[in-house]
Amino acid sequence: MTQTYTIAVLAGDGIGPEITVQALRVLDLIEQKRDVKFNCIDAPFGASAYFSHGKSFPDVTKELCDSADAILKGPIGLSHEESEKIPVEERPERGALLPMRRRLNTYANFRPISLPAGMAHFSPLKKEVVGDGIDIMLIRELIGGLYFGGKESGKTDEGVRFVKETLEYDENQIRQILVVAFNESMKRKKVLHNIHKSNVLISSVLWNEVLEEVAKDYPEVTVIHMLVDAAATHLCLNPTQFDVMVMENMFGDILSDQGGGILGSLGLMPSACMGPDKAYYEPSHGSAPDIAGKNLANPYSMIGSVALMLDMSFGMESEAKTVWQAMQSVFESGFSTSDLSKGGEGIQLLSTTEFANKVMVALEALL
Numbered sequence: 086m087t088q089t090y091t092i093a094v095l096a097g098d099g100i101g102p103e104i105t106v107q108a109l110r111v112l113d114l115i116e117q118k119r120d121v122k123f124n125c126i127d128a129p130f131g132a133s134a135y136f137s138h139g140k141s142f143p144d145v146t147k148e149l150c151d152s153a154d155a156i157l158k159g160p161i162g163l164s165h166e167e168s169e170k171i172p173v174e175e176r177p178e179r180g181a182l183l184p185m186r187r188r189l190n191t192y193a194n195f196r197p198i199s200l201p202a203g204m205a206h207f208s209p210l211k212k213e214v215v216g217d218g219i220d221i222m223l224i225r226e227l228i229g230g231l232y233f234g235g236k237e238s239g240k241t242d243e244g245v246r247f248v249k250e251t252l253e254y255d256e257n258q259i260r261q262i263l264v265v266a267f268n269e270s271m272k273r274k275k276v277l278h279n280i281h282k283s284n285v286l287i288s289s290v291l292w293n294e295v296l297e298e299v300a301k302d303y304p305e306v307t308v309i310h311m312l313v314d315a316a317a318t319h320l321c322l323n324p325t326q327f328d329v330m331v332m333e334n335m336f337g338d339i340l341s342d343q344g345g346g347i348l349g350s351l352g353l354m355p356s357a358c359m360g361p362d363k364a365y366y367e368p369s370h371g372s373a374p375d376i377a378g379k380n381l382a383n384p385y386s387m388i389g390s391v392a393l394m395l396d397m398s399f400g401m402e403s404e405a406k407t408v409w410q411a412m413q414s415v416f417e418s419g420f421s422t423s424d425l426s427k428g429g430e431g432i433q434l435l436s437t438t439e440f441a442n443k444v445m446v447a448l449e450a451l452l
């Protein structure tokens with residue numbers, strides 16, 4: 086019997102819809118070539134959902150996410166000026182994205198920072214630093230830490246405004262993300278960089294204690310401890326030393342954007358957000374309102390998110406690899422888009438659609 090998967094498609098804001106359309110073409114093609122059916126259902130999410138439904142995470146979307154086998158989500162958010170038109174609590178980050186992460190319990194965020202040798206020209210780093218390419222899996226804890234701790238604001242008795250924002254974890258939250266990181270290391274090079282700030286934060290002290298306990302179950306994995314500030318430097322100076330990195334939510338937010346920086350663009354950063362029962366897939370970047378609707382954005386991060394979905398939710402590892410290969414071959418043939426490249430020097434700039442057309446041709450030949 087044909088395997089059928091229901092996918093909730095939350096195209097989001099800005100460039101979201103135009104790159105999502107291209108990513109769905111990949112699923113269509115795989116359906117034609119394999120005995121599988123993807124039942125893709127659109128749902129409103131983000132600022133656009135606020136304007137159409139009065140909520141940035143409407144109930145119909147919640148219900149669809151609850152029943153879907155996987156969720157494909159585009160970027161969300163608007164320009165600063167447009168955001169101001171939405172009440173603070175309904176703005177897409179606070180009103181939709183963070184509640185979704187919590188609701189779906191997607192505590193493990195996989196952010197590949199990956200640049201094969203053939204795409205090394207995208208990196209702002211020197212050739213000798215990129216070497217044979219960058220291939221890091223950054224694992225970010227996604228539903229705890231500084232993002233989700235207690236928050237308070239007010240005025241002191243003297244009338245001075247203050248805020249208090251706390252970094253909270255219990256040992257179980259720490260253990261579950263570390264287990265994910267060790268398991269991922271076992272599948273890769275068995276080297277795990279533990280990123281922390283235990284010289285200042287007691288949350289990192291507990292994190293590292295739990296790590297010592299978990300590490301006992303993974304004697305083959307070499308753990309390298311690195312302070313988060315040092316890790317930021319090492320990512321620039323010697324990114325190829327890293328294989329799997331694991332860290333707290335806020336650290337992961339910052340270092341994963343730096344990951345996009347060393348690749349040359351956040352547009353090269355898809356991601357997977359995994360929980361025990363649910364997973365959703367999204368680009369790590371924003372909705373790029375400045376180029377939205379112009380058919381300029383590269384669909385790599387959205388198509389890459391589909392590749393992660395095929396691999397991690399549907400067990401279609403070889404098809405996922407083929408999707409990566411198809412996208413890389415298009416870049417390696419000298420094609421790009423204006424959000425990623427300036428053009429010239431043998432690089433031909435294409436529109437979103439044209440770029441995706443090339444990916445589809447390459448994929449069709451490889452599948």
Ligand code: IPM
Pocket residue numbers: 178182338369
């Ligand atoms: C990310 C984004 C989000 C985050 C924003 C949009 C709330 O920057 O996924 O990295 O901070 O987690």
Ligand code: MG
Pocket residue numbers: 338339342369
């Ligand atoms: Mg971020």
